[in-house]
Amino acid sequence: MALYDKAAGGYVNAEAVVSTDWVAEHLTDPAVRIVESNEDPLLYSSGHVPGAVEVDWTRDLNDPLMRDYLNRDGFSALMSRIGVARDTHVVFYGDRNNWWACYALWVFSLFGHPRMSVMDGGRIKWSQEGRPMTQERPVTLATDYEAPERDDRTERAFREDVLMLLADRGRLIDVRSPGEFKGDLVHMPDFPNEGALRGGHIPTAANVPWARAVDPESGCFLPAERLREIYEQGAGLQSGDDVVTYCRIGERSSHTWFVLRHLLGYPRVRNYDGSWTEWGNSVGVPIER
Amino acid sequence: MALPPRLASTLEDLAFFTDRAERVQALVSVAERFRPVPTETAAPPYEEAHRVPGCESEAFVWVGEEGGGLRLDFAVLNPQGLSAMALAVVLKEGLEGEPAARAQDVPDEIVFELFGRELSMGKSLGLMNMVRAVKSGAARLA
Missing domain, CATH: 3.40.250.10 (Rhodanese-like domain)
Known part of the structure; x- marks a missing residue:
């Protein structure tokens, strides 16, 4: 194989x-x-x-x-x-x-x-698929891994990066539910308000809920052709775009980051882990509803 | 307010496990005792009125009375919803037979006592909504 x-x-x-x-x-x-x-x-x-x-x-x-x-x-x-x-x-x-x-x-x-x-x-x-599962924890041989310093520049976005992206007409993908995107909800459906002062989305963002990238039956990623239909024909992205994904705290949007960055191969995609819990509460930043 | 005695006992037993891995394993063992609602009570597709709102494990709750005490049944449609199954067992074993009013003595935060504070927001709220669904159903009976 x-x-x-x-x-x-x-x-x-x-x-x-x-x-x-x-x-x-x-x-x-x-x-x-x-x-x-x-x-x-x-x-x-x-x-x-x-x-x-x-x-x-x-x-x-x-x-x-x-x-x-x-x-x-x-x-x-x-x-x-x-x-x-x-x-x-x-x-x-x-x-x-x-x-x-x-x-x-x-x-x-x-x-x-x-x-x-x-x-x-x-x-x-x-x-x-009936494949083997075990409760036994593996015995691992410890390594001596030497990581480089964490580099937040290429895969991660901060609030200031998003403000610059807005000024530069970059592209934002909001992966939350449509209700959260429209501002009808400031939290996930059926969940209590967890503290965002305002509902809505970052200006110019397109709404593509994260799970659309997955086949609901198999749980597998959709093939690239289908993904392009969603993100390019549907949301208007182009592979050369400077893209930032966000959700509520950056976990759902990491899934979309993976799809765009690795499956579609966009060279410039960052995940904004501050996401709506930061943006929706920040003083002096614009929103849309 | 004091917890119903069997529920308090379950929490005391779990508190014995100070090592997280052992505690998780104990909760897995609890989850393995989960049995879905018997078909004479409810059969799928379950009525939406019994669905726990915001529970990603797709839990359903039935609250009734039997022999003068509470009777609880649960369904968890997501086979990966192990925490929901464990909580269902803890609530069922801890509250069944108690007067309906005793359900109000269960704080929503029992979820954190059982599973710790390291739950995601979605997971913790879904589990707390299970507790709330039981209390809400019991309040209608009390």
């Missing part, structure tokens, strides 16, 4: 996605580290892909005291603990259509880890 087998999806970065078949054939490959990242904290312990380690988005990826991600030392320690070397191929998967897997991959991207993929269809596809 070829190293990567998803070229049929027509993705620009064919290495970004691997199939469950591919993962099944590389369960014991020492050059591959499989990482499960979920929203539900019980799932990994209930059973996971044999050999997979868990990366928890709150405990492992976020600074506990500052709204920010882990720093160079923290990332180096994490990678060393889960047995990843700089040349290890890291394959992410998880629940919720790989939403949290993409979020973890995005954070890893801030440290420029060279080889990363997402297992198409995520945890539920693996499970529904």
Whole structure:
């Protein structure tokens, strides 16, 4: 089997996605580290892909005291603990259509880890195919990973970057629900208000809910042709655009960042993790409804 | 207000696990006891009136009375909704048989006592809405 087998999806970065078949054939490959990242904290312990380690988005990826991600030392320690070397191929998967897997991959991207993929269809596809699951935590040989400094310039956007993007007529993709986008809601449907003062969206943003990039039946990413229909014919993006994705706190939008950056190969896509919880409360910034 | 005794006992048992991995494993074991609502009570597709709002695990709750005490049933349609299943078991085992009014003694924040503070906003609110759905149903009976 070829190293990567998803070229049929027509993705620009064919290495970004691997199939469950591919993962099944590389369960014991020492050059591959499989990482499960979920929203539900019980799932990994209930059973996971044999050999997979868990990366928890709150405990492992976020600074506990500052709204920010882990720093160079923290990332180096994490990678060393889960047995990843700089040349290890890291394959992410998880629940919720790989939403949290993409979020973890995005954070890893801030440290420029060279080889990363997402297992198409995520945890539920693996499970529904009747593939082996285990509760046994793998024994990993610690590495001595030396991460570079976190680089927030190319894959991450801050509020000031968004203001500059607006001035430069860049493109914004709001991946929240239509109700949130229109300002009818300041939170996800059925959820209480979590503190955004205003409802609406960042001016000029196009609304493309994140899950549109996924086949609802299989949980797999749509092929590139369908993705282009959504993001190019539908939302008017072009591959050369300077694009910023956002949602509420930057987790849903990391999924869309992955789609645009890796599956469609846009060279300039950043995820604004401050997102609406920051923008909707900021003094002196415009919104649209 | 004191928690109903069986619910308090469950929390005490879980508090014994100070190691997160052990605590998670204990909650997984709780979730494995989950049984969906019996078909004589409700059969799919379930009435939307029983759906827990905002629960991404697609949980449904039925609150009734049996033998003078509460009876609780749950369905969780998302097979990955393990936390919702665990919470359903904790609520069912902790509250069934109690007077309906005792459900109001369960704070929404029991979710954090069970699962810790490291839940996503969506997950924590969905689980808290399960607790609220039980309390709301019980209030109508009390």
